[in-house]
Amino acid sequence: MKLSQVVKLTKGKILCGDEQLESDLGQAFSSDLMSDVLTLGLTDILLITGLVNLQVIRTAEMADIKHVLLVRNKTVSEDIIELAKSSGICLIHSPVSMFKASGELYHAGLKPIY
Amino acid sequence: MKLDYEIKGGDFASAGSASSQVKKVLARLNLDPKLVRKTVVALYEAEVNVVAHAWSGQISVDIDPSRIIISIKDKGPGIASIDRAMEKGYSTASQKVRDMGFGAGMGLPNIKNNTDKMSISSVIEEGTHLQFENYIR
Numbered sequence: 001m002k003l004s005q006v007v008k009l010t011k012g013k014i015l016c017g018d019e020q021l022e023s024d025l026g027q028a029f030s031s032d033l034m035s036d037v038l039t040l041g042l043t044d045i046l047l048i049t050g051l052v053n054l055q056v057i058r059t060a061e062m063a064d065i066k067h068v069l070l071v072r073n074k075t076v077s078e079d080i081i082e083l084a085k086s087s088g089i090c091l092i093h094s095p096v097s098m099f100k101a102s103g104e105l106y107h108a109g110l111k112p113i114y
Numbered sequence: 115m116k117l118d119y120e121i122k123g124g125d126f127a128s129a130g131s132a133s134s135q136v137k138k139v140l141a142r143l144n145l146d147p148k149l150v151r152k153t154v155v156a157l158y159e160a161e162v163n164v165v166a167h168a169w170s171g172q173i174s175v176d177i178d179p180s181r182i183i184i185s186i187k188d189k190g191p192g193i194a195s196i197d198r199a200m201e202k203g204y205s206t207a208s209q210k211v212r213d214m215g216f217g218a219g220m221g222l223p224n225i226k227n228n229t230d231k232m233s234i235s236s237v238i239e240e241g242t243h244l245q246f247e248n249y250i251r
Contacts, residue, residue: 034216035159035216035217036220037215038155038159039224039227043151053215054126054127054129055129055130055214055215056215058129058130058158059130061130061134
């Protein structure tokens with residue numbers, strides 16, 4: 001699935017990394033627990049989370065995750081966007097819930113990790 | 115090659131900055147990306163642990179042609195039972211740490227999973243010393 005389709009299906013808005021709109025994604029993982037994200041051992045996934053802080057970006061950076069979808073219409077501070085930019089991470093902001101985002105993307109063919 | 119970093123306990127905004135710098139150095143050395151990811155995931159878990167639990171800490175990274183050796187020494191309350199701390203799901207983390215997306219009792223087991231060799235020692239009211247190695251194959 002193209003990242004542009006993720007944006008469309010979740011009524012999202014790209015906060016940074018719009019040069020990655022044509023990236024292809026195969027799998028996604030939804031979690032607010034960064035400890036779980038760090039156990040995955042897979043790269044090139046879409047992380048769907050309602051947790052919005054600097055540690056989400058750091059976690060994505062360490063885990064080689066380049067695409068993060070922030071759900072539940074959270075306020076995203078400028079320092080988070082700046083850190084994502086400097087780490088080469090594409091951030092998408094979405095007003096929908098984690099359940100709805102996950103459901104829409106799964107329905108459209110994005111696969112779970114397990 | 116040797117690298118040294120300081121960690122401040124409680125400084126959540128900076129948690130991960132040392133791991134990020136180490137990642138950049140390892141990436142420049144053209145090492146296997148999987149090895150780099152495993153090493154920095156382990157280091158990041160350890161760095162978050164120091165920020166979450168200790169007063170201050172020091173990271174030293176030693177890279178030679180055959181392995182990456184990382185030592186994280188902190189001054190802090192220490193770990194009462196290392197056996198319990200190694201159990202998945204056991205945690206003494208504060209609500210603040212949990213709000214950051216951590217504190218689920220998975221840090222030390224995940225460090226073990228991402229390293230080839232790991233040792234930990236701790237003295238109550240003094241601090242904890244964690245050391246791990248990943249082999250360059």
